[in-house]
Amino acid sequence: MAETSGKTKAQRNTAAKTKTKTKSKSKSRTATKPPAARKAEPQATADGLSRRRLLGTAGAVGAGGLVAGGLGGASVAEAVRKEPDALSGVGSAAVPFHGEHQAGIADPAQAHGHLLAFDLAPGADRKAAAALLRRWSATAAELAEGRAPKGDDTGIALDAGPSSLTVTFGFGRTFFDRTGLADRRPAALEPLPAFSQDALDPKRGDGDLWVQIGADDALVAFHALRLLRRQAGDTVRPRWEMSGFNRTPGATPRPMTQRNLMGQIDGTNNPKPTDAAFDEQIFVPRDRKGPDAWMAGGSYAVVRRIRMLLDSWDNLPLERQERVIGRRKSDGAPLSGGTETTPVDLEKIGPDGALAIAGDAHVRVAAPASNRGATMLRRAFSYHDGFRDDGAPDAGLLFVAWQADPMKGFVPVQRKLDRGDGLSRFLRHEASGLFAVPGGCAEGEYVGQRLLEG
Template sequence: MSRRRLLGTAGAAGATGLVIGAAGGATGYAATRDEAPAALTAVGSTEVMFHGKHQPGITTPLQARGHLVAFDLAPGAGRKEAAALMRRWSSAAQRLMAGEPTTGGTGHDTGIALDAGPSSLTITFGFGATFFARTGLTDHRPPGLDALPPFSADHLDAGRSNGDLWVQIGADDALVAFHALRAVQKEAASTATVRWQMDGFNRTPGATAKPLTARNLMGQIDGTGNPKPADSDFDQRVFVPAGGDDAYEWLAGGSYAVVRRIRMLLDDWEKLPVEHQERVIGRRKSDGAPLSGGTETTAMDLDKAGPDGKLLIPDNAHARISSPERNSGAAMLRRPFSYHDGISSDGTPDAGLLFICWQADPLRGFVTVQRKLDRGDALSPFLRHEASGLFAVPGGAAAGEYVGQRLLES
């Protein structure tokens, strides 16, 4: 079986994967070093390349499990130590994404993901605004890292926001993702300490017979309006172009990630009738089609009215306010994970969205759209933004390079 396989094949392999898992689970768990590992399914064998023009984990299809981690450099650690850390992290990421063991700081692989295969693992690295002062690289801090403005739905916890370094881990197997998380944390050693960590999930590839746009914990299809790689302006919207200021050339081929922990007030949301929920969003809950008619991928007709003369997609509907047509063409590539961290002290679910969006310019992408949503989005009363981060994500590493080398060795 080819190690590189489109995720779209996972659905076709799902049925056989279930049989293999049921029959081979016990022997796989008890396997010794002398026994042959169990055969991988299409999901387990899928490998994402580490090296390339862009870092993995940006245009990679949504993965079933994710970990987001921010680190702060330890006192006394500077540019030299940061470069050594990025070299270690890149080396570990390359091996892990290929499904190979990594020794890390312990001298041996933990065996957490033994026999699991690559499982579409991606590891993505970014730099926060504070990273540049702490490494003596202030002149290379791009203006896109200027602080995000405050918004009315913000209830931000500073301890769970921002950070010097950011790592996004995604995989289609929870053990593979955790294995990578442990490796990244161990390689940080004494150079950097964890500032915050958030864990998320999505639907497992192959769980449905045909690929569907992801649903969030409100039950709504989420991501329909994302720019598509086939769009002529996709790269322009998502990736930083080359040929700009020499001080920021290290970011060419990279992107900016805005990360928000958005709590969904699910108890309040679930009290609404489905028809009311659909008017809040502006799309049908069953299939994501706009209320103006058609299928999920049908363009919204923002001027279409019903027999009563009222707009079918209300003025304050989330889909209308966030649409590129209402934001001077502004768009971002949303690639989130859902999260559930148990029950809060008030008895409500601590659950929602680990919102991650990618854009070439945060001011023209996230900030433009969020400002518009902040002024009257019908969905806002059911959301609370509890943490926030903005990170510059360098372009991909060429063979023989580590991520961020063009910055740290400039």
Template sequence: MAEQSTPETSSPGAPAEGAPSEEGVSKKAAARKSPPKGAISENAPPRGAVSQEASSKGVISRRRLLGTAGATGLALGAAGGAAGYAAAPSADRTALLSSLGADEVMFHGKHQPGITTALQARGHLVAFDLSAGAGRKEAAALLRRWSTTARRLMAGEASASADTDVARDSGPSSLTVTFGFGHSFFARTGLEKQRPIALDPLPDFSSDHLDKARSNGDLWVQIGSNDALVAFHALRAIQQDAGQAAKVRWQMNGFNRSPGATSQPMTARNLMGQIDGTRNPKPSESDFDRRIFVPDAGDPSWMAGGSYAVVRRIRMLLDDWEKLSVKAQEDVIGRRKDTGAPLSGGTETTEMDLEKTDADGGLVVPINAHSRITRPDENGGAAMLRRPFSFHDGIDADGVPDAGLLFVCWQADPLRGFVPVQRKLDRGDALSTYIRHESSGLFAVPGGVAEGEYVGQKLLEG
């Protein structure tokens, strides 16, 4: 898990060095057009709405504050997020508007959001199955509703239906909502001929202990945000929008370190305390798009600009791991625990010397070290963009933490990305003693959409 995982940010909205950055991210998206008249129902007031009572007490919304400041020519934070803040000196207002709540990711674009977006502090992964009797028509209507809701919430607006007001006081907070289709979706909708070959079920691995009830699904939604309430609000809205068309199959909740929690940008750490993400592919690399996204001339055509997400719930056996000495933990991973540097020397980003030996002639980086096995140059160039969340779901009946990694990786073809790496890990990864793969899913995530379109429209109306 240590070699390819997305670096996190440590300052609001700013990717860590080498971290992927989302196309179309607007950090302070002022000058947003107002929603069409009547677009928001009486039951779903804009998140910037101010009650008469609040107005009388001198509390103003973020939207009104932005509008007032904008009239003076200041380039201030994201429109759409409402916040009931007490009147404060202008310096305090400026600090408020530069907070991570103002960060916005664009819904429209060549690729869906939430793939190259920097790691977010909070995430929800949820899979749905279409209800009995629901087919292509119902699925299209659902994706249309979901796309509308995602666009509005990512802009810091209320959902178009009965909004729960959970995030009324928040800005967009880097919210992303990403949608995908599972293998079973195509039979349910009569679209088997449009099912990609790359979506064929993953092979069995000897280390799997999979719970079928928490694996796969017709539809998959990934939600991420730097604010837990904003993420939950989006999750609830997506669940409500499903209505009678689809039912939740499984849901998983995750987290990462919050932006700004470290003094400088740093690669993320996982729950084992290891720096996790040193060798993740970067958009600046010339072959990044080829490895991660389906080409415009790809097959099938509706997947152009899309990607394939492998989702695995990987439980970490923390009680066993924490009994190891730091030296033993480093030998399992192949990197120093404090700095993330390879055991062969240097800094975190120094190229690992796989042939270096110690005074006794033994390999400095053990032959079964996780970071050695997962290197792309040790796997025929196989690469995947890892973008995980940690999870902790309490303590089980034996007093053992139910915690680990919600592994999400992206690639243009899982047979050239995840599968060859996992097969090699399956044959002798030192880390396998301390982890357990408990659920799995593979989803086709279509490309992004233009204004007026919904996710999956080319598939469902093609």
């Protein structure tokens, strides 16, 4: 009998008590929790289960379950999957599509992103462009709420919540010529000047229409991408597309500034929506007058595909990397002292009698204080597109800079970086674009309506 049951009476009693206790704990943890915007469950696993719950289930199985092998493990996993937790904070977080400004500008960059541009097809006019933006805006609004458009859904993101999805639309310089609206093209949409470090591929830059998609779930982001491309029909032709990623919310013990593929904390000095001058620096004034009054509440996006020479960078000693950037790699604190958020002291002298922040350090050259106050909001995604013919990684940054006027934001800063940034030796600018991103729209309206119907 002992060999048949495999356990003594005492062992069976202990197992029964453990099972009852685990069941009680599991039941209490399945209670629905109110979702918190942009706040991930701190211990969520890939399939939505908390580590605490998974460990509790494993404890109930005990050593006997581990000895049982694959069959026992599979049974436990199946039992857990039949009783899933409520949608986590990451999945349930939603960003409203409608509003004064378009979503995806002042919102934190998500874990997954797609940037793509289209050209209007021959014969597509202003009326066709308006119809397309109307379809796209309606779809983006539904997806931002976690709803799938009726009758036109691919099923890619079934079961998923909105996952902080944002969809942002913009117009390139050539859009105005092709829609007969050249007289309403903003002066700020003049072509960007050439920079000595540029190695641009024109096939991967510019375009009539630009779309930025971001979400904290890869399938939710791709779902939006797929639907928008399907709904475009014959009105436009794809010009270029780039996909990127960031760290997933909840992957760190506390919210942190993103790191780029060089391992550096990137974006510490970004302007914040709480700053007094934020709206003035990033958005076109609400009382805008003249031919480009339709841009009130909008912004200008500079898009750059920047390849990082990671093999060269990774071979630098840590101390040298930190001097090139001007910050510690471990915590992002400036070499002038303090923590990540301590203002950089560009005048501080180190123990060796030299500037604590080197003359060509990136944080010095890019600082507003070094560029007559020029400011932009950087909102980037990392990318990795495999390897080049020479074996080097084709990886880097999909850089998106937002500002009220690119000639007062991106251009003066990039000119300074182009001439004296120590980091430029490890970067290659391979694609570029500039887009006018109109303000947001109210329910029942579509993005760009003031331009296309004004």
